[in-house]
Amino acid sequence: MLRGFFSIATFARFIGLYVCLCLLVVAAETFAVQFGEQEIAQWLPPVPWPLSDQDALLLNISGYLIGAQVGLLSVVSISIALVSLIAQRENAETDVKVYYHEALAFELVASNVALLTVLCLQLLWPFQTVLSLLGASATLITFKPFLLGVHLVWLTLNLLTVAFFIATTLRFVQDKSRQEIRERYIVNITHPSELSARMRRSAYRNASLSILRSASEAAGQDDQAAVFFGSRFDEPQDAVLEATFHHSVMLHDVHMGIVKWVxxxxxxxxxRTLRDAARDEGMGGGRRPLIWFPIDLNLPVQGTTPICFQRHGAELTRLEKLLLRYAFCFRRVRDEV
Structure with a gap:
């Protein structure tokens, strides 16, 4: 369950999901104002504290949560720093990577920082303040406690993950346990990842067999045009399609349906142009149309990068170039540990 929750992985995703939840709460509060708070209040249990004390109570609880979250973040930061220093002294960069993965280090830090940010911002309850200024805030006292409950659940998950993190750290400093963790990482992460990468690269480079040749065979024609992926030839000076990347990126995926259509x-x-030219000149054959994509999967590139080259054949239209650019999906390369 913990790995499922922390598969969100990044600070931005945690904050984004929380903002979406806040918007849902704001929508529910606006709905309550528009369609009658009294009817909704009849279905809610009584609140054990006076309405006038709610804001002070929520402020106190939020302060306690912030203190607990800061303490958790300190423990995690110190543990990561110590293990990283020990591993670097032993020149074990791979072990550091294994440790970060097995202990959910990146995910745990992102979750703790995101929750701390949320708790600090929610001291002012910005969404509810905006609703109050617009006159759409409900007098029901269930919305802020609901978000406070979300904070408590989030903090509880962080506490459980910190316990798992500490247990993994204590096992990792032992040679036998570290060897077991390393072997499990290789079996469950490294080997499947490498196998998947090889299969994807093979499918990408052999995609031309399923794009042009299959269509030609279905039509009963000889394959007189060629396309290649991940291959380099004597490239012309100017590329048909290129892109500029300010950061190091790699080709992560290709929408082959779009590429095939183009x-x-x-x-x-x-x-058609080749046949017309041969008929007009009274001779058969001609130069074979060729198009190729030199960029390969999972290889970092940066700066102005050619994506497509062409030799002979009809020119690609502007729409086709836009579709090809959209079909090639790049992802920013994360710095290695």
Missing amino acids: LLRWKNRSL
Whole structure:
């Protein structure tokens, strides 16, 4: 369950999900104002504290939560620093990476910092303040306690994960346990990841067999146009399609359905032009249309990067270039540990 929750992984995602939850609460509060608070209040249990004391009570509880969250973040930071220093002295960068993964280090820090940010901002209850200024705030006292309950659940998950983190840290400093953790990481993470990467790269480089050739065979024609992925030839000076990346990125995925549609259009136009030219000149054959994509999967690139080259054949239209650029999905490269 903990790994499922912390698969959110990044600070931005934690904050984004919480903002979405706040918007849902704001929508519910606005709905309560519009459709009658009295009817809704009849279905709610009585609150054990006076309405006038609610804000002070919530403020006190939020202060306690902030203190607990700061303490958790300190423990996690010190533990990560100590293990990293020990591993670096032993030149064990791979062990550091294994430790970060097994102990949920990145995810735990992101969750703790995100919750601390949320608790500090919610001292002012910005969404409810905006509703009050707009005159759409409900007098029901259930919305702020609901968000406070979310904070408590979030803090509890962080506490459980810190306990798991400390247990993993204590096991990791022991040679035998560290070896077991390393072997489990290799079996469950490294080998499947490498196998998946090889299969994806093979499917990407052999994609031309399922794009142009299959269409030609279905039509009973010879394959007179060629396309290659992840291959380099004597490249022309200017690329047909290129992109500029200010940070190091890698090709993560390709929408082959879009690429196939574009290339089939290009192939039909190219072969039609080739046949017309051969008929006008009174001779058969001609230069074979060729298009290739030199960029390969999971290889970092930066700066102005060519994505597509073409030799002979019809020119790609602006729409086709836009679709090809959209089809090639890049992801920013995270710095290695």
